[in-house]
Amino acid sequence: MPDIQHGAVAFRFKEEPLNQLAQLWSVGWEEQTSSIYSWSGTERKDLGKVIFQVTLSGFGEIDIDGKVHRIQPGHAFIVKSPSQYRYYLPEASEKWEFMYVTIYGKEADRCFEHIQSNTNQVIRFHPESVPVKLVKQIYDEANSKNITSAYKGSSLAYQFIMELYEYVSALDKEMDEWPxxxxxxxxxxxxxxxxxxxxxxxxxxxxxxxxxxxxxxxxxxxxxxxxxxxxxxxxxxxxxxxxxxxxxxxxxxxxxxxxxxxxxxxxxxxxxxxxxxxxxxxxxxxxxxxxxxxx
Missing domain, CATH: 1.10.10.60 (Homeodomain-like)
Incomplete structure (x- = not known):
């Protein structure tokens, strides 16, 4: 397969009103192949952040409150730090390729609480779904250095939150399940x-x-x-x-x-x-x- 450019971009904006509403913290595209890869929700330093991570290939696992979930292609998890979770590359997996976006602010918190209360924190996303496409768009915009202001960052974060709400609200409706x-x-x-x-x-x-x-x-x-x-x-x-x-x-x-x-x-x-x-x-x-x- 062709080489893929993985990477991560962090955002640090100073406009407090926008940051309090909804803001980007980071976006990335990674492929992990070592079993030392592990993140704990009680040990992270980036507190108050909501993480959305979707698997592209391979698989990883996440332990949420003592329950282990396998995160296969098309599946994503949504967590907030600090809380009782740990995601990692298990020994049974050769690789875990994924994209993620980390957001924060009052609207991000409210969206996470809604998902946590109304559905699972591990969700299967159709590959045509807008939230999955939007993570890639944010990543591309960041790599092209087009997210240069808090206003653009806040707009993308808020758009992502709204798309999550819409997708989750339709989960109880019949949806074709691709293999x-x-x-x-x-x-x-x-x-x-x-x-x-x-x-x-x-x-x-x-x-x-x-x-x-x-x-x-x-x-x-x-x-x-x-x-x-x-x-x-x-x-x-x-x-x-x-x-x-x-x-x-x-x-x-x-x-x-x-x-x-x-x-x-x-x-x-x-x-x-x-x-x-x-x-x-x-x-x-x-x-x-x-x-x-x-x-």
Whole structure:
């Protein structure tokens, strides 16, 4: 698989009114392979913080008040320090790859208390869910050095809190449960679309053979792996065209295409418009023909 750039970004803003409401503390993307990895909720120094951590591949475990939960791909835990929890890489796991965001403030506390009272602190998140996508967005914004003020940080923290409320409120409704293998592949594609990946790498992430993976993926998502990956890439390209000043060549590189010519070819086939036309018209393209995404 292609190399992935892991890392972490910490935020330290001085605007107290915003920090008291809702604020970012840190965001990160890590892969742990050593059993010495362990965090205790009674020993941490970053007190008063709410941690949301979602597994992308491998698995870890968390002990909350004496009950051990396995955190597999697509599962996340939500905890607050100080409290009785410990999360770690168990001996049975070769690796634990995850993304996390740490927030604080009155609204973060209120959201955590709501989740703790109304559902479990370990929740399965659909890979298409907004909270999972938003953690990746915050990470990308931080890495691009776009979160430079307390106002932007507070806005993202508050948005994340509201998305958590909405997702948790719908947990009691019927939701399609994708197999763990498909969740792993989708999370891999969503985090790595900017790299030169394709169906083979997605199959590797799922742990299934290419043939079996393709069949199961289509059954669950309604699309082939390449159609799904193309949707991710073109959606991101349209977002960048509409909201940034990056050149088409730069956008092609950012979404995993070799050059602007190839991005232009795929855009025209999928949307009927060139990148330049999409940028001018800000179409807000909606996907309704997956057969066009075979690129």
């Amino acid at each position: 763990e293998s498909i969740v792993s592949a989708v999370l891999f594609a969503r985090q790595s679309y900017q790299n030169p990946i394709g169906p083979d790498e997605m199959a590797d992430a799922s742990g299934l053979s290419r043939y079996h993976f393709t069949r199961i993926f289509k059954k669950n998502t309604g699309m082939t792996p390449i159609q799904y990956l193309t949707r991710i890439r073109i959606s991101k390209a349209i977002e960048l065209l509409e909201h940034t000043k990056y050149t088409t060549e730069e956008i092609a590189s950012l979404v995993g295409y070799t050059n602007a010519n190839y991005l232009n070819k795929v855009c025209r086939k999928v949307t009927g418009k060139s990148p330049g036309e999409l940028r001018r018209k800000k179409s807000g393209w909606q996907w309704d023909r997956p057969e066009l995404l075979d690129r």
